[in-house]
Amino acid sequence: MEPSLLAVRHIQRTTIGGVVVLAGIAAVVSFRHMHELRLRHDEDYFAAVLIPLAGWSSSVWEGHRHAVLT
Numbered sequence: 001m002e003p004s005l006l007a008v009r010h011i012q013r014t015t016i017g018g019v020v021v022l023a024g025i026a027a028v029v030s031f032r033h034m035h036e037l038r039l040r041h042d043e044d045y046f047a048a049v050l051i052p053l054a055g056w057s058s059s060v061w062e063g064h065r066h067a068v069l070t
Helices: 005-040 045-069
Strands: none
Touching (some): 005 045
8 A cells, every 4th residue: 555645745744844943942042051150151142143043054054065076
């Protein structure tokens, strides 16, 4: 018994949606944690916002660069 294409597409979209929601929640929690740590260690507000974003962008860049080179 073979699943219909419509059912497979629905499962794929539901899975992708769930992963995107969880990744978004993890990103927000991670950013808030890094931001709070920077504020506790006497960084100014602007730096406390930029430092977590810089870490995220460098990790995305490294992942992209690794994927391209392999």
